[in-house]
Amino acid sequence: MSTMRRDFLKLGFAAGGSALCARFAFAAPAVTDARFVFIIQRGALDGLSAVPPYADPDYARLREQLAIGAPGTAGGALALDGQFGLNPGLSFVHEAYAAREALVFHAVATPYRERSHFDGQDVLESGLPQPHASQVGWLNRAVAALPAGATHGAELGVALGPNVPLVLRGPAPIASWSPTKLPDIDEDTLQRIADRYASDPLLSARLSEALATDRIAAEAGAPEGPSGPPAAAMISARPAYGRYTETVQTAANFLKREDGPAVAVFDTTGWDTHFNEGGTQGQLTQRLAILDAALRTFRDSLGETWSRTVILLATEFGRTAAANGTRGTDHGTGAAALLLGGAVHGGRVVCDWPGLSAGALYQGRDLRPTLDLRSVIKTVMRDHLGISARKLDAEVFPDRALSYLPDLIRA
Amino acid sequence: MTAESDAAIAANRFGLGARPGELAIVGTDARGWLKSQLHAGAPAVTADGLQSTAQILTGAEPILAERRAAQRARADAATSEDSAVATLAMRLPQYLRPIYLTECRARWRAALDSGRPLVERLVHFWSNHFAVSVDKQAVLGIAGSFEREAIRPHVLGRFHDLLLAVESHPAMLLYLDNQQSVGPNSALARRAAGRGRTLGLNENLAREILELHTLGVDGGYTQTEVTSFARVLTGWSLGGGKGPLASGTVGTFEFRSLVHEPGAQTVLGRRYDEGDQAQGLAVLADLATAPATAHHIATKLARHFIADEPPPDAVARIARAFERSGGDLPTVYAALIDTPQAWDGSTSKFKTPQDYLLSIGRGLDLPPENEPRVMGAFELLGQRPFAPGSPAGWPDRSSDWDGASELMKRIELSDAVAQKLGDRRAAVQLAPQLLGATLTAATRQSITRAASPSQALALLLTAPEFMRR
Numbered sequence: 116m117s118t119m120r121r122d123f124l125k126l127g128f129a130a131g132g133s134a135l136c137a138r139f140a141f142a143a144p145a146v147t148d149a150r151f152v153f154i155i156q157r158g159a160l161d162g163l164s165a166v167p168p169y170a171d172p173d174y175a176r177l178r179e180q181l182a183i184g185a186p187g188t189a190g191g192a193l194a195l196d197g198q199f200g201l202n203p204g205l206s207f208v209h210e211a212y213a214a215r216e217a218l219v220f221h222a223v224a225t226p227y228r229e230r231s232h233f234d235g236q237d238v239l240e241s242g243l244p245q246p247h248a249s250q251v252g253w254l255n256r257a258v259a260a261l262p263a264g265a266t267h268g269a270e271l272g273v274a275l276g277p278n279v280p281l282v283l284r285g286p287a288p289i290a291s292w293s294p295t296k297l298p299d300i301d302e303d304t305l306q307r308i309a310d311r312y313a314s315d316p317l318l319s320a321r322l323s324e325a326l327a328t329d330r331i332a333a334e335a336g337a338p339e340g341p342s343g344p345p346a347a348a349m350i351s352a353r354p355a356y357g358r359y360t361e362t363v364q365t366a367a368n369f370l371k372r373e374d375g376p377a378v379a380v381f382d383t384t385g386w387d388t389h390f391n392e393g394g395t396q397g398q399l400t401q402r403l404a405i406l407d408a409a410l411r412t413f414r415d416s417l418g419e420t421w422s423r424t425v426i427l428l429a430t431e432f433g434r435t436a437a438a439n440g441t442r443g444t445d446h447g448t449g450a451a452a453l454l455l456g457g458a459v460h461g462g463r464v465v466c467d468w469p470g471l472s473a474g475a476l477y478q479g480r481d482l483r484p485t486l487d488l489r490s491v492i493k494t495v496m497r498d499h500l501g502i503s504a505r506k507l508d509a510e511v512f513p514d515r516a517l518s519y520l521p522d523l524i525r526a
Numbered sequence: 527m528t529a530e531s532d533a534a535i536a537a538n539r540f541g542l543g544a545r546p547g548e549l550a551i552v553g554t555d556a557r558g559w560l561k562s563q564l565h566a567g568a569p570a571v572t573a574d575g576l577q578s579t580a581q582i583l584t585g586a587e588p589i590l591a592e593r594r595a596a597q598r599a600r601a602d603a604a605t606s607e608d609s610a611v612a613t614l615a616m617r618l619p620q621y622l623r624p625i626y627l628t629e630c631r632a633r634w635r636a637a638l639d640s641g642r643p644l645v646e647r648l649v650h651f652w653s654n655h656f657a658v659s660v661d662k663q664a665v666l667g668i669a670g671s672f673e674r675e676a677i678r679p680h681v682l683g684r685f686h687d688l689l690l691a692v693e694s695h696p697a698m699l700l701y702l703d704n705q706q707s708v709g710p711n712s713a714l715a716r717r718a719a720g721r722g723r724t725l726g727l728n729e730n731l732a733r734e735i736l737e738l739h740t741l742g743v744d745g746g747y748t749q750t751e752v753t754s755f756a757r758v759l760t761g762w763s764l765g766g767g768k769g770p771l772a773s774g775t776v777g778t779f780e781f782r783s784l785v786h787e788p789g790a791q792t793v794l795g796r797r798y799d800e801g802d803q804a805q806g807l808a809v810l811a812d813l814a815t816a817p818a819t820a821h822h823i824a825t826k827l828a829r830h831f832i833a834d835e836p837p838p839d840a841v842a843r844i845a846r847a848f849e850r851s852g853g854d855l856p857t858v859y860a861a862l863i864d865t866p867q868a869w870d871g872s873t874s875k876f877k878t879p880q881d882y883l884l885s886i887g888r889g890l891d892l893p894p895e896n897e898p899r900v901m902g903a904f905e906l907l908g909q910r911p912f913a914p915g916s917p918a919g920w921p922d923r924s925s926d927w928d929g930a931s932e933l934m935k936r937i938e939l940s941d942a943v944a945q946k947l948g949d950r951r952a953a954v955q956l957a958p959q960l961l962g963a964t965l966t967a968a969t970r971q972s973i974t975r976a977a978s979p980s981q982a983l984a985l986l987l988t989a990p991e992f993m994r995r
Binding site: 179229230231232233234246250279284298299300301303304305307308310311312314315317318321322324325326384389390438439440441443445446478480 | 706710726733925941989
């Protein structure tokens, strides 16, 4: 990262009078040490393959070649609780489950009941019952509701990657950062651009966020980096498909900092398995294995911060209970979700299983949801990040009172 | 608004960014300049080395055959030759990637050189509306030929013809898996069932046609109708194949009766008794002129050309033109051009990376030797050509593109371009030529006071009014 740019920052936009100055009034250090990471699985992950309900009497019939067998059978699931298993690609998650650091949720869904990816992701990220109801994400609202003094004071978030996903968008400002191979711009030119942007609220805000984040990124790489400056409340990343390792390592460096961000988001894609999804050896298993390996790297890179971390993995909706005609599955409803991390009170499958019999299926085709994903999220926000129930009901998930779930987070 | 600011809006918001001298060509009749672009022929692309989809996919056949043979050999052999198979697996992308790059460069050049930039922008608009994405390997070589063969010939024609060309193009059929979809009661499915194998539907194309290409997500269709429509579309496939499945010509559309679901289907309350391909043609004809389609297309056009959240009366006006003309696209575009809000002097659309790079390329008359770097710049700014990553295409709102990191990259890129060209492009003279009446006094002053020619150019390319259109 550019030393020059950091020097520039120290000057604090010396020209004065710039609207940018206020943003560099550096903040108090972190008070909270809890870390929350949301891994969005875009494309509708097949929960019945990620967490196969091998003991359900209808499962093998519906899934045909896609079915994953009971633990102990050839290519069978990794054992969980005697009813459900994990896809064979998820070996790290399985170890975490055994170490009581993973919770598995099944038959879970957002309030969205149609089957459009794009609307489904909108609801997953806004946290509201209808698509396109808001341009503010639930995680942005949640961070804004953190207890006073729990954040680092800086009005600042970091997105690792060019675009900020909806779940993080909102009034709490987000910066974004990603590595660039371009040469650094000289201070004088940058100063002049900043001056020109002073009368443009959007561009001046974005530029100041970018400059602040560059510094964090520079320091995140340095084990004995200079102390002080600001602290990101949020980070997000959209790594290229399958290339997660570098991103999780960078993110871990951000999260490990004492004054680092409380919240991070990763986008993952490749879960829309209409065609040739495969079973034990199939495409989906391979993709899950790539993600699983990245999760292991993430745990290793986080070091002792892992013990204070909760990772949520969730998707916009599930897939059809039956295999489709092209060895894949089409858009469905009920899905699976995971909580993972040292702060998770794990080792259980949390599920009110509706079954896969013809009468039990939602609209005769999908796993019927029995749990609102937002109950999981809301519980984590309260018990892990310490957000008050009052604020969660009033500001984060205002549309209806969602119940809390017991014992998701270690006391 | 004055005629002068109209010229800048015509060139920058409707066009792809002014070229030096373009505002003078636009003159005082900005609307007339735009409309005159709609009445010439279809916007073709010519460049050395461009091939048809059929040629490209035919060229891939020997590579695919060799790979299949190697996979069979590996399955037979006790000791596997993984490295040989892996080498073969690389050959397909090695074949497709240069084709992709040739297409990207041809598209870039066509946009830079176009004297009908509105039409070129419309090509990009429809290509994004009917998005295919090269992150699916099956599409890598043919996303460009898809745009040339399915979009360009119809961009100034009827929406119905555009829709048919798109939904029957190999790139769309492969991207949304329709060549795999089999009617559960089709001849092929019954034959397979006799051997204990189940073949059936894949809903992907049917759903995205309804949700993204025509009616829109709130267009009033149900899951049952998605499934019915998927049955209608069984058989819409590509030529090629082996043994009993061999039919048609590789790389071209082929209707396969063998996999078509027999019988009538009901879509949006209408029963379609037609057999075979005629059934799909009938449904698409109705979808092409449905009021929900008119509203959906009008909304997207208004969002692209007027504002992130377009005024409802502007949408209604464009939708009405669509409905009354039966989807005659030049009539629809003319209604858009005549919408008063499109000429609001405040620049209201934040440029996408593609908009931004094209406006730099046109404004600075960037010579061809820069093209390899330009492709890198698209990737760096987050909009690799033909790679929106989802069938919904690239998003079209400011908040999708105005991230802090992205802004910093635009600044650094502008600075790098300015370092290279600053001594040959005088920003002081260029600024009024590119921005016309939308050039602000503040930007003019910052350029005039710059410490060097390259700094002046960087200040022009990063100016707030150059970031928007």
